[in-house]
Amino acid sequence: MNVVDESSRSGQVGFVNVVDEYFLEHRGKLIDLAAFLDRVDRAGQADDRRIQALRGALQLLLEPGPERARRILELLSDPTSEPVDEARGSATGAP
Amino acid sequence: MDYIDPHIHMVSRTTDDYERLARCGCRAVSEPAFWSGFNRASAEGFRDYFLQLTEFEPTRARRYGIRHYCWLCINPKQAEDPGLAREVMALIPEYLDRPNVLGIGEIGLNRNSKNELVVLEEQIALALRHDQLILVHTPHLEDKLKGTKLILDALDDQGVRPERALIDHVEEHTVQMVLERGYWAGMTLYPDTKCTPQRAVDILEVHGTERLCLNSAGDWGPSDPLAVPKAMQEMRRREHPVERLRQVFYANPHAFLSQSPRFRA
Ligand SMILES: [Zn+2]
Numbered sequence: 028m029n030v031v032d033e034s035s036r037s038g039q040v041g042f043v044n045v046v047d048e049y050f051l052e053h054r055g056k057l058i059d060l061a062a063f064l065d066r067v068d069r070a071g072q073a074d075d076r077r078i079q080a081l082r083g084a085l086q087l088l089l090e091p092g093p094e095r096a097r098r099i100l101e102l103l104s105d106p107t108s109e110p111v112d113e114a115r116g117s118a119t120g121a122p
Numbered sequence: 123m124d125y126i127d128p129h130i131h132m133v134s135r136t137t138d139d140y141e142r143l144a145r146c147g148c149r150a151v152s153e154p155a156f157w158s159g160f161n162r163a164s165a166e167g168f169r170d171y172f173l174q175l176t177e178f179e180p181t182r183a184r185r186y187g188i189r190h191y192c193w194l195c196i197n198p199k200q201a202e203d204p205g206l207a208r209e210v211m212a213l214i215p216e217y218l219d220r221p222n223v224l225g226i227g228e229i230g231l232n233r234n235s236k237n238e239l240v241v242l243e244e245q246i247a248l249a250l251r252h253d254q255l256i257l258v259h260t261p262h263l264e265d266k267l268k269g270t271k272l273i274l275d276a277l278d279d280q281g282v283r284p285e286r287a288l289i290d291h292v293e294e295h296t297v298q299m300v301l302e303r304g305y306w307a308g309m310t311l312y313p314d315t316k317c318t319p320q321r322a323v324d325i326l327e328v329h330g331t332e333r334l335c336l337n338s339a340g341d342w343g344p345s346d347p348l349a350v351p352k353a354m355q356e357m358r359r360r361e362h363p364v365e366r367l368r369q370v371f372y373a374n375p376h377a378f379l380s381q382s383p384r385f386r387a
Contacts, residue, residue, distance in 0.1 A: 114233035
């Protein structure tokens with residue numbers, strides 16, 4: 028990463044214990060996600076393209092290494108590079 | 123602490139919101155022209171909108187000690203109709219001399235279509251012809267990565283000086299390319315899409331504070347006009363020094379916007 032500002036990185040943690048500070052909130056978000064996938068199953072929508080994309084993203088979460096957020100956003104992005112002929116509808120959150 | 127919200131759509135907000143912004147330390151807002159949730163039927167509809175942005179909103183803001191600035195353009199969503207877009211572009215020069223106008227924005231792409239790109243190129247040319255700053259909207263969700271690349275190429279192709287343009291709505295997958303190419307980057311704090319305060323502060327910790335701004339993009343949809351002070355709180359929670367808060371929430375937007383001689387805060 029060549030745009031890193033070392034002065035801000037050094038102030039990153041300060042006196043904050045990241046896990047103490049954020050664990051419960053993110054534990055809650057994970058259970059929310061699990062309950063959502065259960066709800067999707069009950070609704071018979073597990074094959075929805077967007078849910079398939081989420082499953083792919085969940086695999087990625089388990090891989091080691093930094094920049095998980097960037098990699099998941101890339102996975103959920105349109106991989107093409109040319110402009111489309113016509114703007115139709117709204118973005119849905121998965122390619 | 124005093125702060126500036128460099129991207130907020132006050133036409134969609136109430137006067138109570140101005141009061142709440144003022145109480146949280148907001149000293150100036152900059153409001154880009156955008157898609158107000160419905161298609162304006164004619165260029166005359168945009169004329170009314172430009173009057174609202176240049177006359178009514180600054181008057182409303184002044185009562186709360188907030189300076190109101192704006193940006194003019196045809197929004198990327200209605201750029202799919204190049205005929206209408208060109209009629210609106212023809213109106214813009216007569217409003218560029220208004221005392222609160224900072225430049226052309228938020229131009230950009232919505233679904234990355236050919237027409238949107240043509241209109242984007244024409245609006246970049248308009249900005250350059252009139253020596254205006256540029257504020258850029260990058261597309262939503264799955265369209266953002268591709269759209270950001272197309273937009274940066276369009277700006278570079280016309281020789282826009284990167285320090286004169288702010289690329290908004292960056293996230294973890296687009297922030298680096300924007301900063302590396304010398305542009306300013308804006309992070310938008312939205313409840314469901316774009317960035318949360320926690321992710322925005324993560325991005326500041328990873329990429330540094332140079333040329334990065336935060337905004338609420340408060341509008342008619344799910345959004346929070348007080349998102350910027352909430353991100354301030356998040357930085358305080360992580361014990362970032364007060365000088366860094368001042369840089370991100372005041373000095374950075376001030377430095378970008380001050381390139382317009384009209385901006386004072
Ligand atoms: Zn906007």
